[in-house]
Amino acid sequence: MPLPSDLQSRLDDPAFWGAYFFEADDDADDSGEDDEPGPIIVEFEVGGGYALVLDIDGCFDMVDLGLRVPGESELLEIGWDDQAHWHPDSLRWAELDLIARAAAVLDPTLAHPGAVLALTGRFVVLDAHDDVEAIGPVMDAAFGPPAPGAAWWPTADRWLSKADGRRDGIVWQRDENGDWAVDQADSAATGRDLHSVRRPGSKFPFAAWRALLAAAESTVAQAGADR
Template sequence: MPLDDALAARMADPDFWPRYLFDDDAPDVHDAEDEEAYITRFPTGGGFALVLDLTPAEYVELAVEAPGLPEPANVGWDDQAHFHPHVMPWRELDLLCRAVALHDTELRHPGPMLALLCRFAFLAENDDLDTITPLVDAAFESMRPGVGGSGRVREETRDWFDLRDLRGTGLAWTTRADGHEAVGQDSTDGLPLYSLRTPSSKQFPFAAWSALLTYARARTAATAADPVLAQPAVREALDRCLAADGHEHLPALADALAAAGYGNRVLLRAVGDPVDRAEACWVVETLAGMPQGELVARWFGPSPLSGSQSWRLSLTLPVEGRPGRFGPQVAEELNAALQEADLGSADLGGSALRPQNGTYVLVQYNLGILIRDDLARGVEVITRTLHTHSAADTATLHHRGKPDVIPLPPPT
């Protein structure tokens, strides 16, 4: 079963992905009242599926469909207010995308499923970006060819990394009394965990989710057990593909599989005519029975995001006595300056009012700031922008959720 036709057509619109990803710069082409809701299924077989219900720029919900459930059970949602998008670690999303691709010839991996559902996956401890970045890049490239590229990594991939990197934030996996995995967070250092999958949760469908993963693992593992793969000519061709330059030997593997009468059309196509090298890579991994991601790292090498860092800052900007556009103007100029320097972004957050003569007066704006890779340079850009508006003496900058003030140096 391919993607829902209406959703597939909507995904082809230039404004779909910026709106779906809640991009602040998304064009407001569709009126919110006229925007349709879309529902699509990603089936693994065995009566299991993931069900995505979305309204671009507004709301995205993910549910699991499983035998024994009277209806799909909600596992997480994302919006711009009270989101709970942390459903699964990367390894589970990759596994489910592989299982769906094995079941449905129209849903290739990496492709629409990964691009649509990566917002529900997060980076956990020991996740290796070398195994992840090529797949996320390839998924968005398949959906938005020629759009969204930025140097060595796609913008969507970097944005996902910034929003979903929970490594080093005190994540703690536990096994509940019913035997199912749950995740909590022991500290508030870094991005907070927003998930229904916590140890004490009564909302998350733990049994159905565990059964889905068990089925997906069995489905992918069975692929490597095909007797054809043990034939000497096939095994020799497969082994050559396991080297760092293994992608150069894909045509020989495709020929060997065809000559041996291998019958899996999905995997034959992925080896002989992949939508991206990353598709052939996970398929060769699966055929060889390798651990998830091991060959991806070997074929693609170090991720451009390896060693990357990001910081989330809050800027308090007093505006009492200033012109009405002062706060938004500072935010716009700061955002432009950070983006031009490839250091991050800034946007308006909340504001504060105080009562005066029976009404309320705006006294400050709060700006949310993302700094990538070089905190010192980012603070320099912030400082320069504030000095331009004679606001550095009254503004305060600090790491989000922490009280310590970051000094703003004098102008140079």
């Protein structure tokens, strides 16, 4: 599904990115009216009726991350980011990279690396198994070069300062079902606490998530076979 036009038109605007990452006041039109702008819903389809969904508050106070399952009207919430009770540590880097590749196959307007990584990367948390030297240039390419005169612009280094859990005891673990969950060895001794609904033994929708990743893998594999 293409990006909503009201979002696509803002991707070159430093004010949007500053608001989106809570680095500045929101860039909504200051018209003096009481009505708040509506949310921006972004769906990244990966195949088989599965999609990763961003629900961006119109005032940029919160970003929700959801999972769309075929045949279900309600989204499964798998993370959220705000400035009060945030739980953004939801995704492994390899998972988001796969999702972005699948989304680009189904919608060529979603070039990879690009908007999928730039918008959804805030929900990634890295551990010691991630190759930061390889990931950094991909994220820089996703954000693109700064707009002329930009006071603030997202970069791989800025993203990494929040996503990097390697020195904070954060570890992704895989169980006997093949499900990945994230945990932290000793949060009291670290500078970055883990905030995630995807902990071992949690109510995270692991089966639905496995199905989404399988759909994404199938989409990417079929695209490679068709070349």
